[in-house]
Amino acid sequence: MALLEIRDLHTFFKTKRGIVKAVNGVTYSIDQGRTLGLVGESGSGKSVSAMSIIKLLDGNGYIESGKIIFDGKNLADVPIREMTHIRGNDISVIFQEPMTSLNPVFTIERQVAEPFIIHQKMNKKQANKEVVNMLSLVKIPNPESVAKQYPHQLSGGMRQRVMIAMALACMPKLLIADEPTTALDVTIQAQILKLMNDLKAQIGTSILFITHDLGVINQMADDVAVMYCGQVVEKAPRKTIFADISKYMHPYTEGLMYSIPRLDTEKGKRLEAIPGSVPHPLDLPVGCKFAPRCKYATDKCKNEEPELHTVESDHQIRCFYPQKGVRANA
């Protein structure tokens, strides 16, 4: 059974100029002990869909409809007050900016001890002992002295390790990692990714991993969901998404794969850029959301919206022409 199941989720934001449908009918699920990679550009709704799970939405944001079933319970119905029992306990988050997500005026010890004191009712002394254990679990050298330091005394990689230690303190069932390595250098990113994979194997936590970097997804995820304009446009196991021989692929995923240079891109070969840019959330196209930028788009695409449908077992695509090579204008 799935640990987390999101069914037809709609998360909207009220703004002066209208309602922004940031998440518009999203469905995905994560099984126990697996990692779901959520890919997409900025504004695709990947972070909002994840923050809806723990209700960390801005004041003008609300869940319009849909279900978020976590461990048999619909979180969409749980009032915010009760969410505090779940946050940091059953579900925790690692944010992108380790610089801004740690409190600069408290020591590492005090911040990492918080979940132990709140959720596990430990006293300060016990909690502080646990903090040192956690810091050494995330491979921070000299955990005793780092515990007494303030965030500004640590490097970016070390701060991200502290964030991970804090997130894993109560051994959560689900860990949401929102672009955890985007702000880090490649060599540090490699360290953090390895650490996360090791810890996942050790603790058995499920991970919802959000990133715009396909390479990182390939490294981390078991399953992949590609998002565009508040919708999932493609969903499949990692191996299917990244296999060159795969028969089906959403044109947007294809664009993402081939538009950015990869280490093996032939030199001098022109990049197949996706033309145009992501549409404004208040001015979405009528038919398929990707149609205005899609080189295969037909009149049908511009007028009707395709459903997310199954093309092969466990491979779903939101496109009228999901098969590579037999698309309309190919």
Added chain:
Amino acid sequence: MPKIKDGKKVLIRVENLKQYFPVKKGTFFSPEHLFVRANEDITLDIYEGETFGLVGESGCGKSTLGRTLLQLYDQTDGRTLYYGRSIEDIAPKYVLETYKNLDREVKELHQLRRKENEDRENYEKLADESEKYKALEKYREIEKKARNKYLDIVELIGGFLVADDFSEISKVLTSQYEVKIQAKEIRDKIRELMIKVEEKKAKGKSTDSDNENIDKLRKELENKDKIIADYETEIINLKTKYKDHPDFEKYESKRDDGINLAKLDEEEMRKLRKDLQLIFQDPYSSLNPRLTVGQIISEGLFAHNMFPKNSEQTQEYILSTMEKCGLAPYFVHRYPHQFSGGQRQRIGIARSVALSPKFIVCDEAVSALDVSIQSQIINLLIDLKEQENLTYLFISHDLSVIRYISDRVGVMYLGNIVELADTEEIFENMMHPYTEALLSAIPTTDAEGTKIEVLEGDIPSPIKPPTGCKFHTRCKYATEICSQVQPQFEEARPGHFVACHHKLNQNN
């Protein structure tokens, strides 16, 4: 005469460039004066028409290098030569100073040479290992200083360096150069007046008096050119006196008319900024929110007296530049906040390209953009390079982008270039352990999911970098010598430079 190397024209030559930023002044109790050593001893040539990629982690000094090349920072030490213009074009004052004080300059050179010899002898005498290492570092330092001084002088006077008495040489060269400066000022004046004439024409005003002035100045310029030619014959005659000296030819061949950007004053550099442009990372903060696209693009054109204000011709030029950069003509009156990130980056690019520069530093020009927009901007940069004959210094932390766009690549670590070679060579036969580690750290989109190799540890502080090879604290191949002696940046294979005591792939 531009410098030619291996059949390629050098556009920018950097020699022993250093860029330090002071962080803490020494006090009575802790007399040490601390610096961030952002760039240390960087030597490289950038050829005309190439894209030189600079890659490294944050804090390695790649952006600092880009900006120091453009003299946006006061270069701490070393030489940065620019071959896109001749010395006569700019007539910088530092040349005059060298001519005037030739005698003193050459004396200083001899002093440095003596010191260099002393230090070398001292180093060779030593037996003890660590003492010897220290002496070697000291000797190399003074050797660099002496070489730079020598080049500063010989590039300007060539074979005259063999002379014993410089008073006569100094006098002739100084007099000729003074006239050259005057000629250059007249040329500037003429250009300025011509733009003014265009502006007045556009407004329907009379331009007779300006036209008269221009004619007068042109005559004056002819005069000056004659005087310069007269001095030239005098110089040639003077040279025959030294021709038979055994070293004359050697020195004469070192003559070079690159402009040493590090020695220009602010005003001289400002004039050259037209040639040397920068494209920033963040398209949001690099555009003035109060100017329209048209104003942003035209600002530089007017500052450099390239076009008259309020004329058809200028408007047309701005629109054609916008078109080249993929911006629709009706955008011209819009403000930056009305555009998306990718379009803003296009505006930034149009602003640079409008000045028809020769060299552009692209400082993480695509890093802040969404993946689907990145490729649009990369394609645009490649097209513009071909159309406009540009040379790029492309700075990025993204190895895939660097590999795709660059002809040659330099890898930086903690202020040094540790490896430099043709793109294919560096990716296929990397010789520095850091390059190897960097490459294996990148997650690929290969279905098999290649195994990532993890480089342990953090980047050390550039204020107190490790001794010897700066990478030795994280390097799995490091040995005793690595922590003691800084490896030389040397050509291990033709065109492939590397600074390492234990080079990889040596036998390929």
